[in-house]
Amino acid sequence: MRQAPGDAPPEEDTTMSRIQLRNRGLILEAALEVFSKQGFRGATLDQIAVEAGLSKPNILYYFDGKEDIHVTLLDQLMDRWLAPLREIDPDGEPLEELMCYVHRKLEMSQEFPRESRLFANEILQGAPRIGPHLERDLQPLVDWASALIQRWVDAGALAPVDPRHLIFSIWATTQHYADFETQVGVLMDSAQVHSGAKAHLDVLFRRLLTP
Structure with a gap:
């Protein structure tokens, strides 16, 4: 069977600790909730931090900012x-x-x-x-x-x-x-x-x- 175009998804980064992976997952889940409601322009890092139950500095430890997320x-x-x-x-x-x-x-x-x-x-x-x-x-x-x-x-x-x-x-x-x-x-x-x-x-x- 001929395959459709597209590469396989990248492998997950296994160098992160379990806690880091958990926190990163919490941030992305929270950001998905915020972005889907507020859009990119209306969303803020503070909103994502509150939704994730993490501090804003903690968010910035994992991501360079709102656009990176x-x-x-x-x-x-x-x-x-x-x-x-x-x-x-x-x-x-x-x-x-x-x-x-x-x-x-x-x-x-x-x-x-x-x-x-x-x-x-x-x-x-x-x-x-x-x-x-x-x-x-x-x-x-x-x-x-x-x-x-x-x-x-x-x-x-x-x-x-x-x-x-x-x-x-x-x-x-x-x-x-x-x-x-x-x-x-x-x-x-x-x-x-x-x-x-x-x-x-x-x-x-x-x-x-x-x-």
Whole structure:
């Protein structure tokens, strides 16, 4: 099976002590909570320190500042965010491969809503810190997936569709449930949101893609 573009994630630094790893993890978890609510501009090191239960000097022992923490989170996020697209199997059944991708992206909006909002906030600001990732990691992966989808369309395995707009539509319809979680919660019973979304998107994309 031909692999999608992208390098394996870097190995974890094993030179840190257990306490250092724990504190670093606390800081990143706290920062994810703060950044996902306040955005980069609204977040402060003081807020992250309070959320982590650590002092501000302790935060600065592990990271050079707010931007260093933010970039670290984005670096970690990109590999996780791109994994489902990399996992599409060129030798699999085309419709089912794409539906698995839709389902996994929807599951991620439920499992990782803060990460989704972190990414969305960065993009809305013009991607000042994640721009290199978009060019180095995202663009070749989307090029690869688009070419694969086009081959499936040309072979008659999928209905005619613009591959890039299809990918954009999948992102828009799945990540909406994380990025607009508060609005969705007001408009729907939260217990039924994701089960209903899965059923709706399954019908939507199967009808679109079935030859």
